[in-house]
Amino acid sequence: MQSKKIHFIAIGGSVMHNLALTLQKQGYQITGSDDEIYEPSRSRLEKAGLLPAEMGWFPEKIDKSLEAIIVGMHARKDNPELIKARELEIPIYSYAEYVYLHSIDKHRVVIAGSHGKTTITAMVMHVLKYHGRNFDYLVGAMVDGFEYTVKLTEDAPLIIIEGDEYPAGPTAPKPKFSYYKHHIGLVSGVAWDHINIYETENDYVRQFEKFADATPKGGAIIYDSDDYLGNFLCEKERPDVANIPYQTHPYKVKNGQTFLISKEGKEIPVLVFGEHNMKNISGAKAVCERLFISESKFYEAIQSFKGASNRLETLAKNDNTHIFKDFAHAPSKVKATTKAVKSLYPERKLIACLELHTFSSLNKNFLPQYKGSLKYADLPVVYFNPKVVEHKKLPAISADDIKSAFDMPNLEVFEDSRKFADFLKSQNYANTSLLLMSSGNFDNLPLKQIAEELIFQ
Known part of the structure; x- marks a missing residue:
């Protein structure tokens, strides 16, 4: 889809403002509104000339010249700009729906789970970039070496997406990961959260079961086999779907330095630490292997991974x-x-x-x-x-x-x-x-x- 003029309702969100910035860089005409915008979104939007002149919602910004509206999570169903867009029959998307629309012809990898998904996504991105692969991405935190948390291009054949279980927005009430329609899915673990959305643990867990069930024939579902719920949901047999379990990568710690231990007993120094990150490394390694990154190439690249922003x-x-x-x-x-x-x-x-x-x-x-x-x-x-x-x-x-x-x-x-x-x-x-x-x-x-x-x- 080659939309030229796009308006963002709630442009100040973490992913929303990054999506606005990356689309502007590609030549799209971007406008936006919000009732509150905090740092660092505010400074980044201001530098790009995208910071709204006034805070609030302005239906007059919505007209027939817009080819699409992208709605952020904290906008309400009765948002006056959203109402105006409906009246004018302008296409409306959550950012999850828009990312899928822009990636419909790409090979889609979606990293889900109650914990670790940002780090695993960042690890896969780091390894792919290290080896010069062409790919798009969406991740929930800034990653060293990447300008934005979102990249959408016309030519990349692959996209790596962090998919969370929170609703996509007021016009898209299902979990965000359900809109991406993965070919390769990963579930890092399942532990009840978001009680404001999922009142019971069963309600929450069911979302991940639906995610695993949505894996298409010829696709793969990768999961932490040590996580009780994740293993229970993902290990069941699905026709023509590859089940790929992973566990904590063997490692040792010497004088505050963590080393991965390869099958051959070789010690590979890494900059991240902790058992959960050794699980994250195994998950990222399993994804990369499905993307034809060999074990030796993975180990070569992962040594320089510094972690995602705000993660330890x-x-x-x-x-x-x-x-x-x-x-x-x-x-x-x-x-x-x-x-x-x-x-x-x-x-x-x-x-x-x-x-x-x-x-x-x-x-x-x-x-x-x-x-x-x-x-x-x-x-x-x-x-x-x-x-x-x-x-x-x-x-x-x-x-x-x-x-x-x-x-x-x-x-x-x-x-x-x-x-x-x-x-x-x-x-x-x-x-x-x-x-x-x-x-x-x-x-x-x-x-x-x-x-x-x-x-x-």
């Missing part, structure tokens, strides 16, 4: 202290990330801090899912902002609710970001790892600055 990112370090930031927020992600840091430095004290920020994590009924998620921490800490709970229109939660749910006697809970920051600064960081986990920003605390202060205190 180093904020500061010295000889006996290492401070990390990670996007982990769901229980399974928190547990895996905490275990990874403890395993990297088993002799060090681990202070693991989690911000409860998402709808699920601040839901009193979902909180018990976090039991055991911080068990690898020597000092577990939880921060939440009661104003965020109120903004999400959820019942109030208390520090006692959180302590009861996590069931850890030594758990520290903070409701004030300043007190949380003071607590961090009061700790002794000799022979210590500090892990800061959130899909938010700890109420805009300057984490990088704080980390550097702690290192040099």
Whole structure:
């Protein structure tokens, strides 16, 4: 589809603004609207001349000259621009539907799962780029060496897509991964999340079963065989579909350095660490093998993979202290990330801090899912902002609710970001790892600055 003029409703979203930028670079005329735009979307759109002059919704921007409307997830069904587009019968797409439409003639690889999908997608992208392959992509975080998180071209024969289970938008209520119609699908693991959308675990799990069932004849479904639900859903026989299980890649850690162990016993140094990342590497390797990247070529490329943005990112370090930031927020992600840091430095004290920020994590009924998620921490800490709970229109939660749910006697809970920051600064960081986990920003605390202060205190 060669649309020349496209309007984005809710252009400030993470994927939405990247899609707008990459289409503009290819010569499309892009306009957009939003009611709120945060960093880094705001600065990137402004630099490209795509930042709306005013925040809000303006039906007058919608006219017959538009060849398509792309609607972001946080736009509502009664959005005035969306209503106007319907009246004028302009084609309307969620970004997932638009990506599929633009990729209908490509070989489509979709990476799904409750955890690890961003990293696996980024690993596959890194390996393909290292070996000069021509491909398009969509990934949920910035990846070193890639200008945008989305790339759509006319000539690439292949697209690598991170597909999540959240609804695609107000006009497309199914999970995003269901719109991409994969040829090769991967399920990294299944652990209940998004309680605001999937009220029961069965509702949530069913989405992944549908994803696996949608694998076409001649296609492949790749899955972590150690993940109980993922294995249960994906191992069943489907006519003419290849079932490809994977497990944690053999590895060893020496002096804080992680090495993959090949079948021949060769040690291959990598920059990522933790058992969950060794699983991610195995998943990415299985995908790359289906794309005719040999084992030796995979190992050659993966050594220089640095990780996706905000995934176990180093904020500061010295000889006996290492401070990390990670996007982990769901229980399974928190547990895996905490275990990874403890395993990297088993002799060090681990202070693991989690911000409860998402709808699920601040839901009193979902909180018990976090039991055991911080068990690898020597000092577990939880921060939440009661104003965020109120903004999400959820019942109030208390520090006692959180302590009861996590069931850890030594758990520290903070409701004030300043007190949380003071607590961090009061700790002794000799022979210590500090892990800061959130899909938010700890109420805009300057984490990088704080980390550097702690290192040099």
